[in-house]
Amino acid sequence: MSEDLASNVVAFAAALRERHEFGIVPGQTHDALRALELLGISERSRVRAALRTVLCNKPEEVALFDDEFETFFSNTPLGVVQPHHARRTRADANDAPPEQSEAAEPRPPDARSRDDGEASSQTGFEPHEQSLAEAWMSMQARYSPAAAPRDSATIPEFGLDAAQAEANRLVTRVRLGRSLRWTPQLRGRRFDLRRTLRASLQTGGDAIVLHRLGHPLRNPRFVVLLDGSRSMEEYAGRMLQFGLALCRRTRRADAFLFSTKLRDVTRDLREAALRGSYKLTGLGEAWGGGTRIGANLSAFVRRFGARLTKQTFVIIFSDGLDVGDVTELERAMREIGRRTAGIGWINPHAGEPGYAPSVRGMQAALRYVDVFTGIDDIGALTVAGTRDGSAA
Amino acid sequence: MNLDRIADRFAERGYVANEDFATSFELMLALEKPLLIEGPAGVGKTESAKVLADVLETKLIRLQCYEGLDAASALYEWNYPKQLLRIRLTENDGSSTEVREAQIFSESFLLRRPLLEAISQQRPPVLLIDEIDRADESFEAFLLELLGEFQVTIPEIGTIRATARPAVILTSNRSRDLSDALRRRCLYMWIGYPSVEEEIAILHSRLPGINARLADQIAHFMEFLRAQPFQKVPGTAESLDWALALVRLHRDELDERTLEQTAGCVLKVREDWELLRAMRGRYVGLLGAGDDSTIDDGPPEPDYGLGTVRANIG
Numbered sequence: 015m016s017e018d019l020a021s022n023v024v025a026f027a028a029a030l031r032e033r034h035e036f037g038i039v040p041g042q043t044h045d046a047l048r049a050l051e052l053l054g055i056s057e058r059s060r061v062r063a064a065l066r067t068v069l070c071n072k073p074e075e076v077a078l079f080d081d082e083f084e085t086f087f088s089n090t091p092l093g094v095v096q097p098h099h100a101r102r103t104r105a106d107a108n109d110a111p112p113e114q115s116e117a118a119e120p121r122p123p124d125a126r127s128r129d130d131g132e133a134s135s136q137t138g139f140e141p142h143e144q145s146l147a148e149a150w151m152s153m154q155a156r157y158s159p160a161a162a163p164r165d166s167a168t169i170p171e172f173g174l175d176a177a178q179a180e181a182n183r184l185v186t187r188v189r190l191g192r193s194l195r196w197t198p199q200l201r202g203r204r205f206d207l208r209r210t211l212r213a214s215l216q217t218g219g220d221a222i223v224l225h226r227l228g229h230p231l232r233n234p235r236f237v238v239l240l241d242g243s244r245s246m247e248e249y250a251g252r253m254l255q256f257g258l259a260l261c262r263r264t265r266r267a268d269a270f271l272f273s274t275k276l277r278d279v280t281r282d283l284r285e286a287a288l289r290g291s292y293k294l295t296g297l298g299e300a301w302g303g304g305t306r307i308g309a310n311l312s313a314f315v316r317r318f319g320a321r322l323t324k325q326t327f328v329i330i331f332s333d334g335l336d337v338g339d340v341t342e343l344e345r346a347m348r349e350i351g352r353r354t355a356g357i358g359w360i361n362p363h364a365g366e367p368g369y370a371p372s373v374r375g376m377q378a379a380l381r382y383v384d385v386f387t388g389i390d391d392i393g394a395l396t397v398a399g400t401r402d403g404s405a406a
Numbered sequence: 407m408n409l410d411r412i413a414d415r416f417a418e419r420g421y422v423a424n425e426d427f428a429t430s431f432e433l434m435l436a437l438e439k440p441l442l443i444e445g446p447a448g449v450g451k452t453e454s455a456k457v458l459a460d461v462l463e464t465k466l467i468r469l470q471c472y473e474g475l476d477a478a479s480a481l482y483e484w485n486y487p488k489q490l491l492r493i494r495l496t497e498n499d500g501s502s503t504e505v506r507e508a509q510i511f512s513e514s515f516l517l518r519r520p521l522l523e524a525i526s527q528q529r530p531p532v533l534l535i536d537e538i539d540r541a542d543e544s545f546e547a548f549l550l551e552l553l554g555e556f557q558v559t560i561p562e563i564g565t566i567r568a569t570a571r572p573a574v575i576l577t578s579n580r581s582r583d584l585s586d587a588l589r590r591r592c593l594y595m596w597i598g599y600p601s602v603e604e605e606i607a608i609l610h611s612r613l614p615g616i617n618a619r620l621a622d623q624i625a626h627f628m629e630f631l632r633a634q635p636f637q638k639v640p641g642t643a644e645s646l647d648w649a650l651a652l653v654r655l656h657r658d659e660l661d662e663r664t665l666e667q668t669a670g671c672v673l674k675v676r677e678d679w680e681l682l683r684a685m686r687g688r689y690v691g692l693l694g695a696g697d698d699s700t701i702d703d704g705p706p707e708p709d710y711g712l713g714t715v716r717a718n719i720g
Contacts, residue, residue: 045439048437049437053429053433060425063425063426063430064433066426066594067434067594067595068433068437068593070594070596071586071594073444076596193473193474193542194472194473195542196476207486208478208483211486211493214490214493215493215506218497235582265543266543280583312635316635316639320579320581
């Protein structure tokens, strides 16, 4: 294999890693080279398919990969060194200010889908919704210039410990019935032959100490839907803290942020927690714009519907101020309620004296909510678990 | 096996494989790495493994994942009655505990479950680990050793290496995010909904006798359906069911009445039916007029803008 090709592939993998945060490990780059050795590089589409198979790990990465492939290997034959990219070493990229790597992001997803008429699910909205969203955005821009979406959010460190304690309590307290796994239990239903037999070796084959298996209480999965709109600004810090704490506590949690658009922020939150720099970037229209709870919830059901299982407890963190279609909100709530173990709604205003959920959207949604609580009483959500858990 | 042969051999068995698909499968076989396939329900993920086994003329070993699946039912288990019997029989022969333990924890007392079965075949089988996202997170950890090294370590015996490396296919419906550790050990492929042309090809390949115009109408109507916000978006499996139903009912074209009678093949939730009924004005153009009216070749360009949800990603 020519050295040029090899260095191109390595540089390409590095570009994917640095510009689009692909988790490519050296073994994958090696596989990529082996793959090209096997398939040859005569056909561009095959090379792309091969590299995509080897270098992508997740569905989100597929579209990013195709874009990057087109720009990286534009016009030049694959085996020829590309002066621009070959120069781009790891050190270069690390020196570059973070803004630059953000600017290097491809087109925003909505621009893409409008360009080549593909993948309405990229945006999460159907065509007619799209135009509604645009109309709303432009209206917003006209009436309140300050309501233009911002791109990044900072999670305050003050109070994070308290939020963590709350999340921990939630994770350990909420129990949704029994799991189907078998674990050693003193008074389990099933006889544990393996352990009993092991123990019997000590007593000459007589099973004196009996071991049993039982179903442990089920750890629920959590889905948190965080309302990132302007109206929630005052409470955004505590809301993000809650999301961060929950995602840090358990792998069985997914967090989504929505404003005009919906975005999966689970990985962002986990990474922020790992790095210890509590800042979320590249949020786009999922942050600081107007609220369209109904549209976002139905986008959620459509795109991430598989996440809604009977083991899932959904927590919505929102003030319920919806400017969108109430029937859409109602339909989405009904669907979420039908498919999951329960819905908890944290409304920052709920704790205020004299508050009544009079907003139209809130009223429509409340019918499907199992636990409705204020921001200072997140612990109340743990009662969700007693529904099935106590019976077990 | 080269690319064209894979695509051809899949086609012979009624599975329409495009270039991306064939490339991924070829790499899986050549690099001897597991292939993780994700995509919406009913696009032929599981089917691809079955067809592959048929193409390679080898055994398909299938592990259907479910909540609570553990190593004892996926990897191996000890044959307890046999062990107990042996303990009884050797009770008075005076051998030490160590010797007796070594005896009853040897390979002849091992029950092989699908995963262990798959790596102890003489001829490399196809191992299908179906709907891995349904198993608990802790189960993924069991798989890592198998997928990375093609070996299984049993504490009492030691490490069992694969006699022949199986072709491993994992499928996921994304009901939860799989761990990075698992993803890194696999090649990755996304199967989306087929394009109209691909769908027509699939219909013809699965139902050789199908009327060309009917296949055309079905494919276009499915494209329309997949762009709608249904709760259960119909996949290729649904369009095949539907086509089969229409062929059995001797319909050579899709008209409104037929649609009403057979919509249950594609839409399986009551709310979706209602939604479809409410959208009547938008799909009438895709249907035949019923009797003898003819439609000029190709139905009108659908006007729902953004196109299909073919790349239903993310």
